[in-house]
Amino acid sequence: MKEMRTVITRYFAYLLGVIMVTSCVPNLDLDRLDAQSVNSYYKNADDANAATIALYGLIRDLYRDEVINVPNVVAADDGIPFLTGNADRVALWNYNITSVNTFIGSIWASSYTGIQRSNVVLNRVSPIAMDETLKNQFLGEARFLRALHYFNLVRFYGGVPIELNEVTSLENVALPRSSVDAVYDVIIADLQEAINTLPTQYTGTDIGRATKGAARGLLAKVYLTRAGTDGASPYWQEAASQAKTLIDMGIYDLWDDYAQVFSLQNRCGKESLFEVLYITNLSGNNFTTGYAPRGAPIVPGTGSGILRVSKDLFDSYGDTDSRKAVTFLTSYTNPSSGALVQLSADNTDPALAVSFWKLADLTSTVGGAGGKSFPVLRYSDILLIYAEALNEANNGPTAEAYWAINRVRNRAQLTSLAGLSKQQFKEAVLSERRKELCFEGNRWFDLVRTGQLVEAVKNENSFSRNAAISNINVRFPIPQREMDINESLVQNEGY
Helix, strand or coil: HHHHHHHHHHHHHHHHHHHCCCCCCCCCCCCCCCCCCHHHHCCHHHHHHHHHCCCCCHHHHHHHCCHHHHHHHHCCCCEECCCCHHHHHHHHHHCCCCCCCHHHHHHHHHHHHHHHHHHHHHHHHCCCCHHHHHHHHHHHHHHHHHHHHHHHHHHCCCCCCCCCCCCCCCCCCCCCCCCCHHHHHHHHHHHHHHHHHHCCCCCCHHHCCCHHHHHHHHHHHHHHHHCCCCEEEEEEEHHHHHHHHHCCCCCCCCCCCHHHHHHHCCCCCCCCEEEECCECEECECCCCCCCCCCCCCCCCCCCCEEEECHHHCCCCCCCCCCHHHHHCEEEEEEECCCCECCCCCCCCCCHHHHCCCCCCCCCCCCCCEECCCEEEEEHHHHHHHHHHHHHCCCCEEEEEHHHHHHHHHHHHHCCCCCCCCCHHHHHHHHHHEEEEHCCCCCCCHHHHHCHHHHHHHHHHHHCCCCCCCCHHHHHCCCCHHHHCCCCCCCCCCCC
């Protein structure tokens, strides 16, 4: 019965998404769909469009504030959870990670629900008689988002079951885990097809949907990740080639000021390849109230302080690095008393903790409803991918590699790098990624793919962390709920 309930829930979950206010088209006006069956719905281009838009709902939920980002912050070395708050956050931080951790289960369940929605679009939209270019766009969006879901899954869990068709019955649903290579092959094939079918840009209310650049940029990151720690991997050159092609498109660029990247006015701007859009006070995220210092009266409902910045991360920014003041809240003025409250990276009081702040929406008047986007992929990330891949592919940094990393550094008011060895350049890129992309869902993934997770976590030992981490922790456990309903699954080693 548990298996039946799970399959039925995932099969019909996309119907809810069709009628949701989605992340990329907030003003969509849909007809009532509650009386329509799966078989009667997919008849025309409007149906196809509505179903495709619904795919973005799962992405919105995954990146809202918890599911993808929290593990990348607290299970790495960038942040510390409120230690008497959510026990599962604390368990990720100290590596008391079990298969019943809610984050572990949510990533898996939400990702497979998103994959099911993509499969529904791919199966049901393909036969519709409609404009072929528009149809191919919808199919490309479904492939891009399916690839993103599988990319998250393979990075968190390793090999996972591969389902490329709409689930319509209980037959053959207990799939075994496929190999890591097989999952990557699916991701790469989906992204290559998406590159061929997605438009370069959108206009009007379609701005924010997946584009050709988003697919190519994600493919570059996939190749970079797949190369891992293998200095001889052919995927380094593949990553560099994809990044170079994207750079040469000439439609993406850095904002002059780091703060402009996260401005509400610059959403889907020139630096954005793919971001998750929210609506202030209506369909927002928790990056404002949730991450403000605990009890701080500067956000709706006062701050929750669920995460604080690690001193190791905070101190990694030089005094001249312009990103530091944008990324963190280090003080605030109490609106009632007028007193200046100074915050600290090592004070044990969560009311006085330095907070992540670059995604805070101070125009919001509703708690947990900020409107700033979550940047899944942006141009500075591509520049750093290009720099890292060139360094590896050429056994040392090239002039182009220096150009790429120095563009990011110079925007941050830092001096240009020169004269580095291959290893020094590699370390410089990882350091730059940490500071440039802080709190954007990258750090844990970066530490795992470069083989530095265990060392980094052990070195960040503030607040008596003493994490019980070992090499098995480069993968999360398969959620216990999934193990219980699918006897074909094999648990990751050590869990």
